[in-house]
Amino acid sequence: MKLEYILFGFGIIFCLAGVGYLAAQYVQYLTDWGQLLALLLTVGLFTCLGKFFEGVGW
Amino acid sequence: MPATKSKPKMSIRKRNIYLYLTVAFFLALIAIFVFDGYMGIYDTVTITTAEREDTIEPEFWLRGDSQDTYYYTWADEGQTINFHYELENRCLRNYVAEVEVAVWVSESRQNILVSDALVVRSFDSAEWDWSLATGTLRPVDTPETQDFELSVIIKRNDVELRTIVHVASLVPKY
Numbered sequence: 001m002k003l004e005y006i007l008f009g010f011g012i013i014f015c016l017a018g019v020g021y022l023a024a025q026y027v028q029y030l031t032d033w034g035q036l037l038a039l040l041l042t043v044g045l046f047t048c049l050g051k052f053f054e055g056v057g058w
Numbered sequence: 059m060p061a062t063k064s065k066p067k068m069s070i071r072k073r074n075i076y077l078y079l080t081v082a083f084f085l086a087l088i089a090i091f092v093f094d095g096y097m098g099i100y101d102t103v104t105i106t107t108a109e110r111e112d113t114i115e116p117e118f119w120l121r122g123d124s125q126d127t128y129y130y131t132w133a134d135e136g137q138t139i140n141f142h143y144e145l146e147n148r149c150l151r152n153y154v155a156e157v158e159v160a161v162w163v164s165e166s167r168q169n170i171l172v173s174d175a176l177v178v179r180s181f182d183s184a185e186w187d188w189s190l191a192t193g194t195l196r197p198v199d200t201p202e203t204q205d206f207e208l209s210v211i212i213k214r215n216d217v218e219l220r221t222i223v224h225v226a227s228l229v230p231k232y
Contacts, residue, residue: 030094038090052073055076
């Protein structure tokens with residue numbers, strides 16, 4: 001049971017790392033304004049996600 | 059046992075609003091990636107030599123620094139190489155393009171093939187065609203049995219698109 005959770009954890013980390021890597025590769029082709037807007041949207045995204053989990057009780 | 063003060067729980071409705079906002083921000087982020095990736099100035103070069111047609115897509119020119127990126131092609135001496143250059147303006151405003159195409163051999167400019175300045179309207183494109191007769195470009199200090207190389211440099215404002223052409227001599231070496 002615990003091993004499964006560890007494997008799930010690894011899977012999630014690898015997924016996030018992969019998506020992060022692809023995003024980082026792509027971001028360099030965006031214009032300065034696009035990068036700024038993407039940064040602001042990312043901050044907003046994680047803020048709202050954090051507030052949601054706070055509401056769930058995490 | 060003293061009663062502990064617990065934080066007031068967020069209503070499900072308010073909580074869901076945060077979830078919807080998260081999804082909206084995520085979708086907006088993807089939209090920025092798609093929109094910003096589409097917008098811009100794009101160069102497409104097509105080189106036709108004998109039976110071979112190479113199309114160099116805009117992605118090729120966007121790789122790395124424009125000074126280091128070059129396309130390599132080849133032809134036999136005497137063959138004519140046809141070039142087609144398309145400049146696509148995917149911006150919301152007009153683009154003033156000063157285009158100069160020149161042949162360079164050993165860091166010296168031999169001749170200018172195209173010299174033009176025009177306004178490319180928003181979401182429109184401009185095209186140029188020219189030919190390169192390789193039979194007349196041999197450097198004076200290069201023996202006839204030896205192959206040589208030259209560069210065709212398309213200069214668009216501050217961007218350089220460089221194509222190196224290897225011209226093979228048809229005179230037997232031995």
